[in-house]
Amino acid sequence: MASSAVPSNPITPAGYAALKARYDHLLGKERPEIVEIVSWAAGNGDRSENGDYLYGRKRMREIDRELAHLARRMKIARVLEPTEQPDKSRVFFGASVEIADEDDARRTLTIVGDDEQDAGADRIGWSSPLARALRGAAVGDLRTVRLPGGEREWEVISIAYH
Structure with missing residues (x-):
């Protein structure tokens, strides 16, 4: 690693592992759970007053935004030891x-x-x-x-x- 040529988004191996773990958790655990809640709530009728449905959709948008952010950060990250x-x-x-x-x-x-x-x-x-x-x-x-x-x-x- 050249001291004068540090990339614009350097990250330590531990830092990159933490980003990846957060991404994997959101994608593999939280998002599927929310999808299941939203699917269940959607089957309960009127969606305009269905708190589970409305909250689930809102939480899914938040998760998708965070997943996109983490994916962008990991893509440009340069792991340096x-x-x-x-x-x-x-x-x-x-x-x-x-x-x-x-x-x-x-x-x-x-x-x-x-x-x-x-x-x-x-x-x-x-x-x-x-x-x-x-x-x-x-x-x-x-x-x-x-x-x-x-x-x-x-x-x-x-x-x-x-």
């Missing part, structure tokens, strides 16, 4: 980065694909402002990030690839 990063001395896709702000408050973030970001688990998306600012940084580098609350400066303390 973070441990195969050739230059582990700099921050690139898949890096776990310990950073410290001006008050020496430290946090460790992992840069992952946008489809697998989870701020609560300190997994930030590749195209987020902080990830963009950290790209290419080495230990000791200072990076300024423009956030809605103003600019903040972070120092890179350590970099690891797991």
